Each structure stands twice: as structure tokens, then as C-alpha cells.
Amino acid sequence: MRKLLNKLREEKCEDADLALNCCSNTTDSLSSVEQNSERPEDTDSIESGDENKERGNWGGKFDFLLSCIGYAVGLGNLWRFPYLCFKNGGGAFVLPYLISLFLCGTPLFFMELCWGQFTSRGPIPAWNIMPILKGVGYCAVMISFTVIIYYNVLMSWVLFYLFSSFTSVLPWSHCENWWNTDQCSHNNDDTHSTDNSTLAEWWERVVMKGNSTLNATALVVANTTSELVNTTSTLLASSDLETPLDKALRTPSNEYFMERMLDVTDGLHDLGGIRLELAGCLVLGWIIVYLCIIKGVKSTGKVVYFTATFPYIVLTILLIRGVTLDGAIDGIKFYMIPDFSKILNFEVWAMAAIQIFYSLGPGWGGLLTFASYNRFNHNCQRDAIIVSVTNSATSIYAGLVIFSVIGFLSHHLGVDISEVAAQGPSLAFEAYPEAIARLPISPFWAILFFTMLITLGLDSQFGMLEGIISALVDEFPNTLRKRKWLFTIVICFIAFLVGLPIVTRGGVYLFTLLDMYVAAPGLLIGCFLEVVVISWVYGADRFYEDIEMMLGEKPYRIWSILWKYVTPVMIATIFVFSLISYSGLEYNHYTYPLWAEIVGWGLAATCVMFIPLVAMIEYWKCPEDTCMKKLKALCRPSKLWGPALDKHRDGDRYPKLEPESRINLLSSEKSTPAASRGASVIFVDENPTEMTDTTI
Secondary structure, rough: HHHHHHHHHHHOOOOOOHHHHHHOOOHHHHHHHHOOOOOOOOOOOOOOOOOOOOOOOOOOOHHHHHHHHHHHHHHHHHHOOOHHHOOOHHHHHHHHHHHHHHHHHHHHHHHHEEEEEEEEOOHHHHHHOOOHHHHHHHHHHHHHHHHHHHHHHHHHHHHHHHHHHOOOOOOOOOOOOOOOOOOEEEOOOOOOOOOHHHHHHHHHHHHHHHHHOOHHHHHHHHOEEEEOOOOOOOOOOOOEEEEEEOOEEEOOOHHHHHHHHHHOOOOOOOOOOOOOHHHHHHHHHHHHHHHHHHOOOHHHHHHHHHHHHHHHHHHHHHHHOOOOOHHHHHHHHHHHHOEEEHOOOOHHHHHHHHHHHHHHHOOOOHHHHHHHHOOOOOOOHHHHHHHHHHHHHHHHHHHHHHHHHHHHHHHHHHOOOHHOOOOOOHHHHHHHHHHHHOOOHHHHHHHHHHHHHHHHHHHHHHHHHHHHHHHHHHOOOHHHHHHHHHHHHHHHHHHHHHHHHHHEOOOHHHHHHHHHOOOOHHHHHHHHHHHHHHHOOOOOOHHHHHHHHHHHHOOOOOOHHHHHHHHHHHHHHHHHHHHOOOOOOOOOEEOOOOHHHHHHHHHHHHHHHHHHHHHHHHHHHHOOOHHHHHHHHOOOOOOOOOOOOOOHOOOOOOOOOOOOHHHHHOOOOOHHHHHHHOOOOEEEEEOOOOEEEEEO
16 A cells, blocks of 8 residues: 555656546556455454454355354253253143243344444444443443453363363272262262262252242343353352252262362351362363453464364264163153143243343343454355254254263163252253263263363353454444454453462352343343334334345244334243242352351443443533533434444435544554655555545
């Protein structure tokens, strides 16, 4: 570009006519230079051929689709949905689940994809659609940041188990380890053996007692980590896993989780010291995450070809192995046989709606961020349907895998399947490992299983972290864009430091507290405001016209009906149901004190408080002179709302951006010798026939 400007100067186009001729003679070369010139600030992070030169686009044809699938298909599909299915009518639960998918999940999913793709901006500047609510974007960023802190702690647990699996005998397969207590029992022929009736009593007292007393709020809020954590603490928050002081029998897998890995203390008041092994796994987890997102969607888009597909390979292998085990068919029947009498139960429908809402992950900013890196004319409607169907199909498929092994464990222990079935970490770190330990070449199956959990978790972490980084970089481009790699390191390092208290001996109590309270209120409020603003304030018909600009045709009319009437009602119902069902928090016989619950609700309120706080800041910054004018201005789309590139702005509804606005919106701070001297610089629009001469 600089060479072309020098060429124009050398040709000395001194009068307007000659300048016009010079410009017209170089239009083709100008367009070529615009697309092919290697600018220093772009060569490190943006590949040639990107439509958006400043932010970049997805590098491959399927990068976006696989990233969305990986983001939506998380741990909850594996350890949450199967349990809900058999507890709420078996195969009959699929009916309200699919209806909720159609009425609430997919419409929200499609709305966020369209919103992000149309604006090519992250979750904060996307709220230029209604600046007074820009705080919703900050709320989403704050929630995501809090969740990635303890979510990577969960990944450190999985890494701990994975490393422990590289052995000839799995350490949770027997009771002869130094951490085992006198309550450890295993039905092998050793000194710790016991009969099947005693084991049945253990499963009923230890595992299923927590499941039966699980209150509806735990079901709602413990699942709030967007299917990103996806009920990571549903069982942690409410199960009656016994402590060493209890006299009930315990399996080796239970003691390995509680005594060896966590070495858990008596309560939140006693955090104990840092578990150095878990801290090391936490460091490794953050290094892996950073290396995968070091170049933003350019690197993430390549990693997901493995992380989004590998779980399906492992699930298929585990299913083939599972159905050959004794008792597997009984487990699958127990999972799928419908009980249509439960269809009339309101709680069943509420659980289905909750599972769908958090499974697809709207409101976190990840979907909007991923879509913002699409090309403007990408068919996101097709992708929204594909990802939604894939997510639900994966949940059902994973249930077959889980219950084939649960059926085997039930057969092996001689207990009823309902007494073996579990969810959340109890499934991932106790029930499933207990079953794996009883298989031939058990370390091989353990390595496969925990590697799959890591890939499921990484995809969710990518979406949350990229949502945080892109939101702030797009909001403050002049400061952060050219330092994005350094900013990413800072975010990861801060999250690691804040996460250290959660890898203490009492860190599981912090984990449970954060997972229980942080995400749900902000997500529900944010999604409700999102759908109401776009459908009623901005206008569904107006948004349809925006989508038509992208897709070349109007989307299905059913979306508008769902956005206006059905989806907001379902979100409000979920929110009210969660409040009514709240009954406090317990973990491992430990009832959280009142001050801990106040801290939990305070953390939730902190995220939500960004909404009114940012609204007040925007009101103060508004240049209008009266209160009413300020409110009117802030409730209308700002001049920066619309497509990010001028070639996609139609000039009527969306006027071309002024050069200064375009710089503030899309580019990092660029200083050239000419600009620093206040020289005349030519700004070239995406439309090669329009050139503007302005002075910086």
C-alpha cells in the first residue's frame, strides 16, 4: 500500500483530473495490493484470503461448524443427559427434550449466530444494537472468566486420572493402597471383600441417597456451566459421599477420588494446603489451552478437527465394547424404556428445558464470538440446525454408551441398576472408573475414557476463553489488538493464579460454591434481555432484513414467532422455577453456612451488576443534553451498528463508515511516518471506486 502511495506521489497528480486518471488507472492494482500485500501487523495472525483483514476469518471450510459442535457437545452430554433421561421417564423424556430443543434451544442458538456474523464483533461491541444494555456483554465476559477458572480445575482432575491410568494395575481397582481406609470394600476375593447385599447397601446409602435428595435448584444451577462444565458439581454439591469418619462401606474408586486426589478437608472453613500434584496438572492444563488458542480461531479451527471428532470415535469404541458385556442390554433397556406417565409432570418438562438451554450454550458469548469470524454470507442457518441436531443426537448416543457399562456394573455388583446409575463427577470419577477397573486391559480403557473427557472439555474452554478475549479486543482495539497474544497470556495467567485456592485440600468446597451460584442468574437474565431486545425493541422483522442481507434470502418465518413469544416465556419459566426450587447448598454431609451462601449470591450479583453499571456509564458519556434524549439515543442502535465492512453496508440503512469510525471499530493503532506528521493519507474503502483523502 505504501509503495502505491509513493507511486502516486511520483506521478505528481497535481490537478483533480490528472488525479482521477491516476486513480482509475491503478484501481485494479489497488485492489490487488489491498488483498495480497503483507502488512507487518497482519502477517503473524491473519492468513491471506481473509474477508475481514483486521480480525481474520475461519481458515477452513469446516472450522466453524466443528468448533460449534465441540462447544455445544460437552461433558453434560456424557454424564448429565443419560441420568436425566432414566430418572424422568426413560425414552419418554426424549419427547419434551426435543420439543424444548425446537422451542428454546435452537432459536437462541440461531439468533446468536446471526447476531455475531452480521456484526463481526464480540459480545461487548455487538451490543451497539442497544448501547444502554452493553453491560450484558460485560456480564457474559465476567461469567465466562469465572467459569474458566474452576473449569480448568476440573480439567486438572481429568489429567490427574489420565496420568494415573498409565500403569499395569489401576490404582482405584483395589483396597491395598496407602490412602485406603478401613471402610474400603471390593467384591474380589481378598481381605476387604464383602457380599453383594453389603455392596448394594453401600450404593444405596452412599451414591443414591444424594441423588434422591437432589433438589431442583441443584439440577438447575449446578448445570450452569453452559454444558461447558455441564453439571460438574451436581453430585459434588449434593451427594452423600462418605468422609473417612463415616462408617459406611466405600468402593476403591470413591476413596481414590476423595482421599487420594482431593484429600478433602471437613469444610469451607479449612482449605488446607495446595495439592501440588493438582497444581502441576492445572499448570499443564493452562499451557495446553494457551497453545491451542495462541493464534485465535486460526489455531483453534485446526485443533477442533481432532478435539471435536475424537470423542465420537471413543464413544463408538466404548459402545462396541460395552454391549458385549454381561448385563449391558439390561442397562440400555433401563435407560430407554419409556414411562409415559411422567410426561404430565411439570418438573420433567422443566428439566428438559434446562438441559437444552445449558447444553447448547447461548448467553456465554462463545457462540456469538465464533460466528463473528464467519464470512458475511456464510449460511449460519444451516449450521445452527446441524449443530442443534448433532448435540441432541450425541446426548442420546452417549446414554447408550454409559448405560451399557452401568448395566455391566450392576450385574457385577448384584445390585439394581437404579442404585448404580449416577451423574456428574460421581459418574466420571467413581462409577465409570469402577466399571473400567473390572474390564480386561483396564488401563487401556481408562486412557481412552479420560482422553475423551479432556477433548470434550477443551472445546468448551476454547469457546469461553475466545469469547472473553475477542469481546475485550473488539471493544478496545487500539490498545489490545496488536498485543492479543500477550493479552491472552495475561488472561490465562490470572485465571491460573485465581484457581490455585480451588486445588487446595478444601478447594472442592470452593468449586461447588462457584459452580452453584455464579452462572445461572446472569445467563438467564442476559438471554432474556437478548431475545426481547432483538425481537421487540430492535424488531424481529428488522432483524430478518439483516439476515437476508447475509444469506441472500429470508430465514424461516417460524424463527420470528419463537423469538417473540415462545423462547422468552420458556427462559422466564426456567428462571422462576430455579428460584422457587432453591433450598441451600450441601456437599459431602457438609451444609454450607449462611455466610457462604451470601458470598455465592454476591458473586452472582457481581456479574449481573455490570448491566446497570455500564448503563449508567453509557448514560453519562452520551452527548445529548436532556434525560429523555439520552435514553432515546441509548435505546437505538449506534452509528457503529451493522456490518463491520463497508462493502456489506448498503448505504441506506447502514451508511458507509467514516474512516475514523472504521479505525476505532476494527483496527489496532497504526502509526506511519506520514500519519505522525499530519500528512495527507488516502483511506481506501472495500469498494475500489471510492477513495477518501483525509488528514490524521
